[in-house]
Amino acid sequence: MSAIHLEHLAKRFGGFTALKAMDLRIEDGEFMALLGPSGCGKSTTMNMIAGMETPSEGRILFGDRDMAGVPMARRGVGFVFQNYAIFTHMTVRQNLSYGLRMTGRPKSEVERRTLDMAEFLQLTPLLDRRADRLSVNILQRVAIGRSAVMEPAIFLLDEPLSNVDAAFRAVMRTELKQLQRQFRQTMVYVTHDQLEAMTMADRIAVMDHGVLQQVGRPIDVYNDPANTFVAAFIGSPGMNLLRGRPVRTDRGLAVDLGVLGVTPPLAAPQARAAEQARGEVIYGFRPEQTTLAREGIASPVSFVERIGARSIVHLGDGPAVFKAVFENDVPAAVGDVVRVLPHADAVRLFDAQTGKAL
Amino acid sequence: MTLADAPLAPPVPPTPAEDGARLGFRLTLPAQVLVLFIAVFPLLMQLYISLTDWSPLAGVAWPRAWEFWNGFANYSDLAQDGRLWAALGRTALVMAVCVPVEFLLGLSLAMLFVDEFPGKRVAYSILIMPMMVVPAVAGYMFFMLFQSGGPVNGLLGTLLGRDIAVAWLSDPTLALVAVMIADIWQWTPLMFLILLAGLVGVPQDQMRAATLLGASAWQRFRTIALPRMKTIMIIALAIRVIENFKIFDTLYIMTGGGPGVATETISVYIYEVTTQDLIWGYVAAIALAILVILSVAAVWAMKRMGRAAA
Amino acid sequence: MSEIAFRNVTKRYGATLAADDLTFTIRDNEFFCFFGPPLAGKTTILRLILGLETPDAGEILIDGRPVTHVPPAQRNVAMVFQNLALFPHMTAEENVRFPLVERRERPEVIAARLRDVAAKLHIGHILHKPPAQLSGGERQRVAIARALVRDPVAYLMDDPISALDARLREETRVELKRIQREAGRTLVYVTHDQEEAMSVADRMAILENGRIRQIGTPSEVYDRPASAYVARLLGAPMMNILPMTRTPQEAEAAGGAIRLPLLDLPSGAAQIGVRPENLRVLPWQGDGTPSRVADVEPLGGYTVVTLDAGAVPLRALLRGQPDIRIDSRVALRVDPGRAHFFGESGEALRLAPGGSA
The missing domain is CATH 2.40.50.140 (Nucleic acid-binding proteins)
Incomplete structure (x- = not known):
């Protein structure tokens, strides 16, 4: 069994709390992404799973087995470092076969498994090249292969794609997913890039300031963020969050956004949530889930980013700024006033004080 | 006429490569002249004197040493000088014992110091202190320590529970041992420092990666740390071999090369010949011979280093 | 006026053609982006503009004047480094003034330029703070102010935000574009991120192995790619x-x-x-x-x-x-x-x- 169970896991460095009481169950064979900005505690969590750091509190279980006191060499996890930690004085072949050789596998087995892995990662022509003369993209593959060849039941990856160039990142996302599907390891993947998490993971755990914010399937986290942090962090761009006050209009309950005026009426579930809210709420909607319509929220366009298939339209100024994403031929230019209508069922409300979803 | 008034050469752009080479030559010219004077001149002077029978008591200044020309006589004497060869052998023996011991001790200490432990800073300061002691003072210190009634015998006596009166510095074998102990005490810290610098330079992520791939501590050292430390190890060894070959000050104060010639190393021998026998032509010949031996050794070490670094 | 032009510029490193017969003109006040995969020659072009490299053939013109053999210090092109390289022990103001003080400008000139550049970049209110107390965007502005205070012909950035978190990158690129619009001046920008390139550039040049494959506005290049190579480089997922x-x-x-x-x-x-x-x-x-x-x-x-x-x-x-x-x-x-x-x-x-x- 290679499920990973984190129970009340915490880590303090002197006076600094890197991780606060985290409970998380990663199932056997699951691809879990730990997602959050720099310093959110995701790497610390992973280092504790690998045994590179000792928890200040709580337990880590692999299956039913408590990992306390088990040194990292005997945890049997594969680990891909952010900087790859390639043995630069060795060839690609020596790197790939390192673990097998050190653990005393028979020569023929070392040979066979190294070649198989090289073939899988398309490294065969490079096997006898020295690792210090290879591009970052190749090093990245070698790092993955070097761990994967050991066929670990648990595979940990620490932002493996943050150093490779943008185009190659897309290729590697696909390959990593394939790798995981083929070997069915339990995969824990640390990243600050929500796109990587969304495209690869079975489930994502969003973290901030050492606190686990939400765990769920990517699409669920996207659709129903637990709080404003998750709402803004997931999505590209993140969810628009506008402060306002629930008001009754003749067409039903809506939110008064101040300078931006009153929103279109809320759909039934949101209206019920707004009824319970005391005082201000945060009115959230996804930039992609909008249309241009007469009854929309009116705002001047401050900036238009046309990125390939889509255009990100930046609207408003001061505290009341938001974005909308349209097809790239949207008729909106800087200075125009446009009316943006959020899809009624895609609107989310959050408590203005706590930031929690209502 | 000031520089600014000087007619400027027409701006013919040279190609970058030759431009760089010419500029490099001009910039290093003063330094090259200096090197010429510091290194080449004394060497030629020495070679010249070594071919004569000149001595400072001869009554003429060294440029006129040709008046005492005796060709290669000094060199043929050198080949038959039993005391010289004995001194050379002794020097080699000291080196063969001290350098490996210093290396292994230094390496072990360095490996201890890579990881954090309480009191590391204090231990570190104490460890490198011997290196900072002036060798002459160290010599005097060990001279006192190894007296018959000195602290070393005292300590041994306490440990063994009986009176010990070993005459360390007057026994030919023990005197050599004492001298080696002093050298190891003083120079292990240098090895330690250099090797520690090398060990710290081994990327910790690679060590961790190796651990996670199942390598034992010894395997990690052998496959990851050692290959990266090869160059620095050779440098450390080269420094100590060269330095040890010239071992003099501490030793001379402790034993004066004695008893008899029991601890007379090559440097001590040269010193004796220079200050007492005053046959400088012969001294120059010995010095040149040693220089040749050391140079050959150094070139060999450099070649090894070059291969290790590639 | 500040226009940078290459005329048939070629630069070789050994057997590698880092810049292969490049001809282009970067217009005044333009946000011009060089985009391509690693080793396509982007950084070489920046170094050629700065004067850190001399072309093997061809001519580089700034404002119509040939500068091919003019040393870097006299080209008046500023570089904004990736890590911004602000001096931590100085306030924002001292940082911005630094290049002028170094050149021994008269105090009234320094004061006037400082006022000017602070107004353009909206940093008047943070000038008294040390860099440590500034947000990432503010630091970016201060670093750019320091580059612009010398009144350079153009300023150059080599992949300035690639080290940031994905989310921060999205915000910073918009901020950079705004700053460039407000401050004016030609900005030459290098990136390997197609989304970033399309977002910020007024015009962009697509590079492959030291050659320019296409120059145009991001929309032109995206909608009418000159070749399959260019078409594949822009857009995610790929065409x-x-x-x-x-x-x-x-x-x-x-x-x-x-x-x-x-x-x-x-x-x-x-x-x-x-x-x-x-x-x-x-x-x-x-x-x-x-x-x-x-x-x-x-x-x-x-x-x-x-x-x-x-x-x-x-x-x-x-x-x-x-x-x-x-x-x-x-x-x-x-x-x-x-x-x-x-x-x-x-x-x-x-x-x-x-x-x-």
Whole structure:
């Protein structure tokens, strides 16, 4: 069994709390992404799973087995470092076969498994090249292969794609997913890039300031963020969050956004949530889930980013700024006033004080 | 006429490569002249004197040493000088014992110091202190320590529970041992420092990666740390071999090369010949011979280093 | 006026052609972006502009004057470093003033320039703070102010935000664009991120192995790529580029899943390129060749669908979260007006107005 169970896991460095009481169950064979900005505690969590750091509190279980006191060499996890930690004085072949050789596998087995892995990662022509003369993209593959060849039941990856160039990142996302599907390891993947998490993971755990914010399937986290942090962090761009006050209009309950005026009426579930809210709420909607319509929220366009298939339209100024994403031929230019209508069922409300979803 | 008034050469752009080479030559010219004077001149002077029978008591200044020309006589004497060869052998023996011991001790200490432990800073300061002691003072210190009634015998006596009166510095074998102990005490810290610098330079992520791939501590050292430390190890060894070959000050104060010639190393021998026998032509010949031996050794070490670094 | 022009500039490092016969003009006040994969020659171009490299052939002009052999210090081009390199022990003001103080400018000149640049970059209110107390965006502004205070012809940035978190990158690139608009002045910018390039650039140059493959506004390059190479570099997911086979009436691709009347094809077209957002995925009604859904990646606002059709897997980018199941059968449609065509060697082909093959 290679499920990973984190129970009340915490880590303090002197006076600094890197991780606060985290409970998380990663199932056997699951691809879990730990997602959050720099310093959110995701790497610390992973280092504790690998045994590179000792928890200040709580337990880590692999299956039913408590990992306390088990040194990292005997945890049997594969680990891909952010900087790859390639043995630069060795060839690609020596790197790939390192673990097998050190653990005393028979020569023929070392040979066979190294070649198989090289073939899988398309490294065969490079096997006898020295690792210090290879591009970052190749090093990245070698790092993955070097761990994967050991066929670990648990595979940990620490932002493996943050150093490779943008185009190659897309290729590697696909390959990593394939790798995981083929070997069915339990995969824990640390990243600050929500796109990587969304495209690869079975489930994502969003973290901030050492606190686990939400765990769920990517699409669920996207659709129903637990709080404003998750709402803004997931999505590209993140969810628009506008402060306002629930008001009754003749067409039903809506939110008064101040300078931006009153929103279109809320759909039934949101209206019920707004009824319970005391005082201000945060009115959230996804930039992609909008249309241009007469009854929309009116705002001047401050900036238009046309990125390939889509255009990100930046609207408003001061505290009341938001974005909308349209097809790239949207008729909106800087200075125009446009009316943006959020899809009624895609609107989310959050408590203005706590930031929690209502 | 000031520089600014000087007619400027027409701006013919040279190609970058030759431009760089010419500029490099001009910039290093003063330094090259200096090197010429510091290194080449004394060497030629020495070679010249070594071919004569000149001595400072001869009554003429060294440029006129040709008046005492005796060709290669000094060199043929050198080949038959039993005391010289004995001194050379002794020097080699000291080196063969001290350098490996210093290396292994230094390496072990360095490996201890890579990881954090309480009191590391204090231990570190104490460890490198011997290196900072002036060798002459160290010599005097060990001279006192190894007296018959000195602290070393005292300590041994306490440990063994009986009176010990070993005459360390007057026994030919023990005197050599004492001298080696002093050298190891003083120079292990240098090895330690250099090797520690090398060990710290081994990327910790690679060590961790190796651990996670199942390598034992010894395997990690052998496959990851050692290959990266090869160059620095050779440098450390080269420094100590060269330095040890010239071992003099501490030793001379402790034993004066004695008893008899029991601890007379090559440097001590040269010193004796220079200050007492005053046959400088012969001294120059010995010095040149040693220089040749050391140079050959150094070139060999450099070649090894070059291969290790590639 | 500040215009930077290359005329047939070539730069070699040993056997590698880092810049191969480059000719282009960067206009006054333009946000000009060099984009390409690693080692395409982007950084070499910056170094040539700065004067850190001398071309092997060709000429570099700044404002029409040849500067090919003018040393870097006299070119008056400023570089903003990736880590910003602000002096931590100085306030923002001291940082900005530094280049002028170094040049021994008169105090009243320094004061005037400082006022000017602080107003342009909106940093008057933070000038008294040390860099440690500034936000990332503010630091960016201060670093740019320090570059602009010398009144340079242009300022250069080499992949300035690639080290940031993904989210921060999205915000910073917009901020950079704003700053450049407000401060004016020509900005030469290098990146390997296609999204960033399209977001910030007024015009961009696409590089491959030291050569410029296309220059234009991001929209021009995206909508009318000059070659299959350029088409693949921009856009995520990448453009689907498929070989075509012809029947007497039709051209087909993707194992017959995509069919187009020959009339819609330019002559010599060997490959068809379809942007994922232009590939329509419809329920299969039993006619034509179906394709199989191999993978569905919901990204939230968009969904990427991977399709098995023919030899090369196809990708479609659909808006929203459509209900498409893996292994279901779908029909594919391409609007010929939104398709791209390429010849055997990858050059883009377009229908002559009114004409056909």
